[in-house]
Amino acid sequence: xxxxxxxxxxxxxxxxxxxxxxxxxxxxxxxxxxxxxxxxxxxxxxxxxxxxxxxxxxxxxxxxxxxxxxxxxxxxxxxxxxxxxxxxxxxxxxxxxxxxxxxxxxxxxxxxxxxxxxxxxxxxxxxxxxxxxxxxxxxxxxxxxxxxxxxxxxxxxxxxxxxxxxx
Amino acid sequence: xxxxxxxxxxxxxxxxxxxxxxxxxxxxxxxxxxxxxxxxxxxxxxxxxxxxxxxxxxxxxxxxxxxxxxxxxxxxxxxxxxxxxxxxxxxxxxxxxxxxxxxxxxxxxxxxxxxxxxxxxxxxxxxxxxxxxxxxxxxxxxxxxxxxxxxxxxxxxxxxxxxxxxxxxxxxxxxxxxxxxxxxxxxxxxxxxxxxxxxxxxxxxxxxxxxxxxxxxxxxxxxxxxxxxxxxxxxxxxxxxxxxxxxxxxxxxxxxxxxxxxxxxxxxxxxxxxxxxxxxxxxxxxxxx
Ligand SMILES: Cc1cc2nc3c(=O)[nH]c(=O)nc-3n(C[C@H](O)[C@H](O)[C@H](O)COP(=O)(O)OP(=O)(O)OC[C@H]3O[C@@H](n4cnc5c(N)ncnc54)[C@H](O)[C@@H]3O)c2cc1C
Ligand code: FES
Ligand code: FES
Numbered sequence: 001x002x003x004x005x006x007x008x009x010x011x012x013x014x015x016x017x018x019x020x021x022x023x024x025x026x027x028x029x030x031x032x033x034x035x036x037x038x039x040x041x042x043x044x045x046x047x048x049x050x051x052x053x054x055x056x057x058x059x060x061x062x063x064x065x066x067x068x069x070x071x072x073x074x075x076x077x078x079x080x081x082x083x084x085x086x087x088x089x090x091x092x093x094x095x096x097x098x099x100x101x102x103x104x105x106x107x108x109x110x111x112x113x114x115x116x117x118x119x120x121x122x123x124x125x126x127x128x129x130x131x132x133x134x135x136x137x138x139x140x141x142x143x144x145x146x147x148x149x150x151x152x153x154x155x156x157x158x159x160x161x162x163x164x165x166x167x
Numbered sequence: 168x169x170x171x172x173x174x175x176x177x178x179x180x181x182x183x184x185x186x187x188x189x190x191x192x193x194x195x196x197x198x199x200x201x202x203x204x205x206x207x208x209x210x211x212x213x214x215x216x217x218x219x220x221x222x223x224x225x226x227x228x229x230x231x232x233x234x235x236x237x238x239x240x241x242x243x244x245x246x247x248x249x250x251x252x253x254x255x256x257x258x259x260x261x262x263x264x265x266x267x268x269x270x271x272x273x274x275x276x277x278x279x280x281x282x283x284x285x286x287x288x289x290x291x292x293x294x295x296x297x298x299x300x301x302x303x304x305x306x307x308x309x310x311x312x313x314x315x316x317x318x319x320x321x322x323x324x325x326x327x328x329x330x331x332x333x334x335x336x337x338x339x340x341x342x343x344x345x346x347x348x349x350x351x352x353x354x355x356x357x358x359x360x361x362x363x364x365x366x367x368x369x370x371x372x373x374x375x376x377x378x379x380x381x382x383x384x385x386x387x388x389x390x391x392x393x394x395x396x397x398x399x400x401x402x403x404x405x406x407x408x409x410x411x412x413x414x415x416x417x418x419x420x421x422x423x424x425x426x427x428x429x430x431x432x433x434x435x436x437x438x439x440x441x442x443x444x445x446x447x448x449x450x451x452x453x454x455x456x
Contacts, residue, residue: 001174003175019172020172020173020174020175020218021169021170021171021172021173021208022169023169023205023209026169042168042209042210043206043210044202044205044206044273045358047270047272050272056246056275057271057272057275058272058275058276059272059273059276061209062201062202062205062206062273062276063201063205063276064175064198064201064205066175066177067177067198067201067220067222069177110271110272113271114271128266128271128357129271131270131271131357131358132269132270132271132272132273132358133270
């Protein structure tokens, strides 16, 4: 039986009717037409679908849309503001934190929660922190740098160099 | 992939949840963190016709010590265990286990109650609970019953929880002084289920003689397994390297791993031995600290 749900997504309140079996990722992509949230697997492993629900990073392929009733959701479309890119987006951009970009929305939202709880994470904490997000392109090093850049910017510190390093 | 159709309710009290479970019988499934159930429903390994979502019932999420027990509410998330000051200061075995369970997003959702109620020998908490001799509180409209962990796991995905019941609390006897515990699992990559995992809790009496020992094994038997012979080999002994090595050998002999992509039987037995030895040493160091 279909049920009505109301969610706040990227600051906007949306009401819709869903089947209980509809996954939150499909709801966001197909019903709300916000296709920045990606689906990369069928086994809850890849993290491409990561979004924030009430500030917590979760895999939206492993939550029902109906469970999000009354909740606040942030997707990649909600990161930038009229003032420009979010520091995490700027970090990925300047540090070449992406190649194909498939994992990027999930990586960024996971990083936002990580930095909210731990504003100055060590490299190891960053790597553990993104252990639920797979990237098949970058080799992760530039993703780590992007998150370090965003952390520094959000702490109001001098920004690390974004010159490419050859090792 | 999407699950087969089902109907859904999110009751706000335990009473309403019990009524729904009674009405729908074994056609219904409880939805906790959903991180074992929903993946199985997506793959159509499970197709319940009704889901009772217990996430909106208040009062099922807590970590506290009272009346000689560490009490953990069934809906306590892995992330809450991971970040609890009480847990990291007094029960490091949980910190060992939590950070090896899946990944941060899964830990934001997955609950300790679900981890046990799923009845999967590959999950990490069952072995920890065996080592700590936990008790599981199971509730229904008829009241509560307390199930010792040794009577909780029945078979593949089967536990003592009946279709009309909800697991509400896990109780762990607060261990005496000079107790140490540790957990580790061998995994192919971060977030994978265990190739082999071992949980140990030890208590030292006067003269450093081992007075209590609990050893639980992850993914080394069709159900979560207590390494009883290894425990007996430690109790009443001074824990010398030779005694520990013998107990570890017994765990390797007694477990029943099956061959899969994570390794063949011989390899898993060998790893059971290595991890048992290492975890006894780590628990011993912590007991002495
Ligand atoms: C990618 C991935 C990796 C994972 N890796 C690990 C790992 O390394 N180690 C590990 O231990 N786990 C792992 N898990 C499983 C995860 O920890 C699950 O969250 C956990 O097994 C189930 O808890 P849940 O709260 O999500 O339960 P659910 O999925 O909601 O429920 C699981 C089962 O238990 C029943 N149930 C749940 N709560 C109750 C209750 N209170 N009373 C009665 N019945 C109940 C449900 O009806 C269902 O049958 C992984 C999961 C994923 C998706
Ligand atoms: S799509 Fe892969 S974890 Fe959600
Ligand atoms: S940039 Fe391609 S998967 Fe990460």
